[in-house]
Amino acid sequence: MRSAGLEAAARTAGARIVGALAVRFRDLDIAEDAFADACVKAARAWPAAGEPRDPAAWLWRAALTSALDAARRRAVRARLRPDAPEAETDAERRLASDEAIIPDDRLRLIFICCHPAVAAEARAALTLRLVCGLSTAEIAWAFLVPEATMAQRLVRAKRKIAEAGVPFETPAPEAWPERLDAVLSTLEIAYAKAHEDAAGAGAHAGYAREMLDLTGLLASLLPGHAEVQALAALVCYAEARRPARLDEHGAMTPLSEQDPCLWRRDLIAAGDRYLARGEALGPAGPLALQARLHGLWCARCSLAEPPPWPEVLALYDALLEQREDRVVRLNRAVALAEVEGLAAALAELEALEGKAMARFAPYHAVRADFMRRAGRASEAREAYRATLALDPAAAERLWLERRLAEVHG
């Protein structure tokens, strides 16, 4: 059983330790196993001897020792000398703080996990595992796959990295645009998964918080990249609204009906800062436009203020020029209904029909809402039932069932 102190130290120093070991030993398995081993040793030693003065430095030394042992064992097997440094001397240890002792290779670790040569589905999982320290079971839960499937996916991704010779260096300048794109799309997908669950209970809530840390970390490591700042802003804004996403019965509350008084002002302020920093760096990319959309909503101070639908619509128009995708089109239709009326929005929705929408729950939910408002009761009921048949999360289900019960005629 891990103590609270160990849990906190592992959480704050884990990525740093795993990153530093991975880069030194050029091996993700050694890094991961050595850190796990250090945590096991700490769980045994700390309760008896008392928590060390610098828990992170303790974990780093234990993990480094364990990694050196593993590398030696491997070297003996391979009859090669390990290409890794010795642990530092006691004198150095006493002088330096953990920040100075543990090298910061987290950015490299993120780039390794998000390498475009790794299967897209595995990148987010690997990043959550190695950089955020989530367990395989937690990631499997978040991605709705059996734990064994996720474990296999992670093993395969790590094997690909080792066998294909994915570099343990930050990419060369000419590779940056593509590599950073892979990192951003990976984190965007990972966060979308964490955000999906309005209830934010159990493993999901922790994972959303990790995404807040991770995107903030990336923004601090890459202060000169506009889209990186935008992603951090987006996650801050979206997480700021988490306290208002459920009503007292546990049903989801749509964004336009959420009480802004419940939103976290500290996170909104942080989002504003990231957004401003990103916008100062260059023209808005797709993430910056999405962050602006979130920022628009978060600027609302009370339910009495009219929702910013016209600005929202304009931003979706701009986003659509950069990213043609069904989610954007659908969200644009929602804004269109508010600005130009239901007829225009329904026409837009009809244009989307058939494009693999049958199994896309948000499509049916939007359609149901439009039909309900247009007074087309039987079509509304049918669309609500189609949404419910796609097995939405509990909070969404409650809300949809309530709306379905309200359809008369």
Add this chain to the structure above:
Amino acid sequence: MQYALLIYEDEAIYGPEKDSPAMRDIVARHMAFGAELGEARKGGSGLRSTAAATTVRTAAGAKSLHDGPFAETKEQLGGFYLIDVPDLDAAIAVARRLPLAGDGAVEIRPLLGG
């Protein structure tokens, strides 16, 4: 690390003639590219078209011989390079610059023990 870069192209673009203008052009580009690679190039060659291919297939222990490539696909293995570069990113950079006559693909495969 050593990598094989396997070049897949639709061989129809080169036409039936062994020295079509398209073929002469791509050979010249590969010669220039090989020179540019220098020491990093450890080997490789273009391959004659699949019309010249013969396949020995083993199924349930029995060997059979037939005319043609191992799989009938639109894009065929048309040549390969063997390169020695520091890592996958370097191999990707080489693969990106590799000359192709039109659409196609370059598969990057690390050598066993390479």
